[in-house]
Amino acid sequence: MTITYYGHASLGIETAGKRLVVDPFISKNELAQHIDWQNLAADYILLTHAHWDHVLDVEPIAARTGAQLISNAEIVDYYAKRGLKGHPMNHGGQWNFDFGLLQYVHAIHSSGFADGTYGGNPGGFVLQSRGKILYIAGDTALSYDMKMLGTQWDFDLLVLPIGDNFTMGYATAVTASEWLGCPRVLGYHYDTFGYIEIDHQKAQAAFASKGKALILLPIGSSLAV
Ligand code: NI
Ligand code: MN
Secondary structure: EEEOOOOOOOOOEEOOOEEEEEEOOOOOOHHHHHOOOHHHHOEEEEEEOOHHHHOOHHHHHHHOOOOOEEEHHHHHHHHHHOOOEEEOOOOOEEEEEEEEEEOOOEEEOEEOOOOEOOOOOEEEEEEEEEOOEEEEOOOOOOOOHHHHHHOOOOOOOOEOOOOOOOOOOOHHHHHHHHHOOOEEEEEEEEOOOOHHOOHHHHHHHHHHHOOOEEEEOOOOEEEEO
16 A cells, blocks of 8 residues: 555555545645645545545545545535535445445544535544555544554554644544554644644654654655555
């Protein structure tokens, strides 16, 4: 699996010959203006919840690429009414897609669309593909469910929010890493807005002091899992 960071909570994942885009919010992210999102390839678009800073670029990308949406039932239904195809899931459910096994899991957050439409319950994803297991937390607080996930899955990489204020911060994410049973963390959902600006060195030191690694990718950069 190759994971590319597009800024904020936006990711690209290439695996099993498929291209997944997660929570596309690029066009209005001032830190990601060098990303050519209008030519981004996508077979699937995974959405953790309905907030504006996670779904802003869904419609243009899906309309251009024909990508299939994967999210909770309410979000998939919302976009179905706008002519986009999708695969609805809900908490605890998993499905074998042609790129791998995906489970939609619990997140502690909220999930309303910008226009006030109910966006179901927020979530995250567990992705098992090509022998690797990835956890994408979505926007979430620390939760005891992470201990349960840590017993169910042998994660190779965790993608955790670290910006605080709207989600857990990096200090709490160290505990999440402990509970999820994986020391390798890609941080996301930080620096985009004033509320979530962090000190990178302090964040990485907090992980290092517990024998863990916090990866902070430059926007547009990739890592292999
Ligand atoms: Ni959110
Ligand atoms: Mn968010």
